[in-house]
Amino acid sequence: MPREITAFSNPLIKRARSLRDKKHRRREGLFLAEGLRILSEAEESGRLPSEIFFTEDSESHPRAKALIDATEQAGGEAIRTSRAILTKLSGKDNPQAVVGIYPEFDLSLDALDRDSAQIWLVAQALRDPGNLGTMLRTGDAVGAGGLILIDDCADPFSVEAVRASMGALFTLGLAAAPWTEFLAWLRAGKGQLIGTSLDTDLDYQEPRYEKPVFLLVGNESAGLPADYAAACDLLVKMPMMGKADSLNAAVATAVMAYEALNQFRR
Amino acid sequence: MPREITAFSNPLIKRARSLRDKKHRRREGLFLAEGLRILSEAEESGRLPSEIFFTEDSESHPRAKALIDATEQAGGEAIRTSRAILTKLSGKDNPQAVVGIYPEFDLSLDALDRDSAQIWLVAQALRDPGNLGTMLRTGDAVGAGGLILIDDCADPFSVEAVRASMGALFTLGLAAAPWTEFLAWLRAGKGQLIGTSLDTDLDYQEPRYEKPVFLLVGNESAGLPADYAAACDLLVKMPMMGKADSLNAAVATAVMAYEALNQFRR
Structure with a gap:
């Protein structure tokens, strides 16, 4: 079941937001990806997010719903949140329907x-x-x-x-x-x-x-x-x-x- | 002779800075261009800025100096300012040596x-x-x-x-x-x-x-x-x-x- 977070001050939201900075990405070995299209490409290549953020609206979109379900089934966390928070995570006025956190890849x-x-x-x-x-x-x-x-x-x-x-x-x-x-x-x-x-x-x-x-x-x-x-x-x-x-x-x-x-x- | 402006609150600085916004560009019919290379291309194509901003350091660069002189000879205004203000105009941490204000073109x-x-x-x-x-x-x-x-x-x-x-x-x-x-x-x-x-x-x-x-x-x-x-x-x-x-x-x-x-x- 998705967890509901609506406070900007929630540690998970703050942590996700911090991944916009390289320093935090390096420390955590994680990064952010946004948008149905990009998260779908990730899934097709075998990668699901450790956390997926979305709004109530997103859940009515079949592709977004499938991504959310797949993330939970793989042990990831699904977080329903507000449009304002998604905007803050995404850094765009018009936020994407979903934002995911992924582990960085091996670059060798x-x-x-x-x-x-x-x-x-x-x-x-x-x-x-x-x-x-x-x-x-x-x-x-x-x-x-x-x-x-x-x-x-x-x-x-x-x-x-x-x-x-x-x-x-x-x-x-x-x-x-x-x-x-x-x-x-x-x-x-x-x-x-x-x-x-x-x-x-x-x-x-x-x-x-x-x-x-x-x-x-x-x-x-x-x-x-x-x-x-x-x-x-x-x-x-x-x-x-x-x-x-x-x-x-x-x-x-x-x-x-x-x-x-x-x-x-x- | 170049004019010296070192106050962020100076109206000319505020006006130049405002040209980063489309609304102000449209109202004034002016826009900003930065950098020796770009201002030189402009000069070669016959366009000189109505105002050129630079620091003391820029003046020791022959190309910048020539641009500043040409702007003044054409009736434009040369404004010597601080690195901090140039950074603010340019919106980049590493500001360009020169910033110019130009009239927008006919787009017909x-x-x-x-x-x-x-x-x-x-x-x-x-x-x-x-x-x-x-x-x-x-x-x-x-x-x-x-x-x-x-x-x-x-x-x-x-x-x-x-x-x-x-x-x-x-x-x-x-x-x-x-x-x-x-x-x-x-x-x-x-x-x-x-x-x-x-x-x-x-x-x-x-x-x-x-x-x-x-x-x-x-x-x-x-x-x-x-x-x-x-x-x-x-x-x-x-x-x-x-x-x-x-x-x-x-x-x-x-x-x-x-x-x-x-x-x-x-």
């Missing part, structure tokens, strides 16, 4: 099976959680195996990243590693590393991409460090016809990823 | 010259200002003539949109119009209208794009209304290999725009 490279996909996305020192989430969403679309975060990136478990991923956080592979560790892992098996760079004349459509291809983009402002670029099998650039010299990092990744997919599906 | 369709470019971007009911700015940035990259905003879109003059555009707001064409007005304008001349849709089997790489091509994406959640889709010359879809059925709107636009550019440059 060893959990990835490089042979399971043709395309892998790799981001280095990516600062924007929205870009990170968007890359996950794009990764899903091109059938990528996952996203590998190099060095100090935005937190993939932040509310913004989870939201922008539209659920792909739960369905795609995800790993984080320092550069040297990634490079050692990559070179221990098959894989072509293609970096995007401003310091190359090679058009991104010129070379033949090889499976599995690892598409590497650098930090939003600084791009790839020179020694990282030097370690790539190929450096390519997208044509830039205007005044600016670079694309948004998530956009650059998507343009590269669709080129790879288009070559592989031809 | 008649200001666009469709023959000036091969590619035009069209967004319908786009809600996210970051997506809007990213589309402008992508538009610059593919040599698009501009971005046309249909129906009720996010505000292109919002701080988030200006920032995400990386200056392309100043260099690209920009118009806003209701759908019927846009359609009448489009059909009064040459132009192929290609919409992205989930309800089509036509792969986005199959058809031959014709110049000038108008690439239309719909609202982030709802996609294109059925009658809008019906008015397109072609509806296409990107391959979706994963669990989700759509891409981020700015990503979808970029994938389409690079396909158009790739066809035209072949």
Whole structure:
């Protein structure tokens, strides 16, 4: 049976709300996800929340009701609360119907099976959680195996990243590693590393991409460090016809990823 | 000579700060842009701010100094202020070196010259200002003539949109119009209208794009209304290999725009 909580001061509400901060996420090893669509993706990939928050209204929605029941059956806690509290948890004026708390995932490279996909996305020192989430969403679309975060990136478990991923956080592979560790892992098996760079004349459509291809983009402002670029099998650039010299990092990744997919599906 | 303002309560500071709100932007017909790069793009496209804010530190930067001087020579006001106030104006912990106030642009369709470019971007009911700015940035990259905003879109003059555009707001064409007005304008001349849709089997790489091509994406959640889709010359879809059925709107636009550019440059 769902528990009813309507006080903002309730410790469970305060704890859930605290997971909007990275410090608390790290300490607890938990994160927040919102919205029927994202929680459904999570369930389909075999993950149910430890706690699910919802309003009376949500319960009349069959998909939400099923999620609530499944959470309880798996030993999780279902918490019926007010719209005002859900708004506070969600941080949006128009709160989603459900909010869930999930344990963070294992982000080790060893959990990835490089042979399971043709395309892998790799981001280095990516600062924007929205870009990170968007890359996950794009990764899903091109059938990528996952996203590998190099060095100090935005937190993939932040509310913004989870939201922008539209659920792909739960369905795609995800790993984080320092550069040297990634490079050692990559070179221990098959894989072509293609970096995007401003310091190359090679058009991104010129070379033949090889499976599995690892598409590497650098930090939003600084791009790839020179020694990282030097370690790539190929450096390519997208044509830039205007005044600016670079694309948004998530956009650059998507343009590269669709080129790879288009070559592989031809 | 620059004026010195160090009080948060100064009316000019309060007025500048108020331009973070759409209501105030509309009332004053002004908006904020931040950062050397963006203000430089503006200057190159012939626009100088009516007021430029900076700190003592900024003045030692030659590019910033040149911008400050040019603003004063053009009759604008240069305001030296504190880092704390610049942070407040910029809304970021790490404020940009310069913040400028600019008059909003004319957004009428008649200001666009469709023959000036091969590619035009069209967004319908786009809600996210970051997506809007990213589309402008992508538009610059593919040599698009501009971005046309249909129906009720996010505000292109919002701080988030200006920032995400990386200056392309100043260099690209920009118009806003209701759908019927846009359609009448489009059909009064040459132009192929290609919409992205989930309800089509036509792969986005199959058809031959014709110049000038108008690439239309719909609202982030709802996609294109059925009658809008019906008015397109072609509806296409990107391959979706994963669990989700759509891409981020700015990503979808970029994938389409690079396909158009790739066809035209072949």
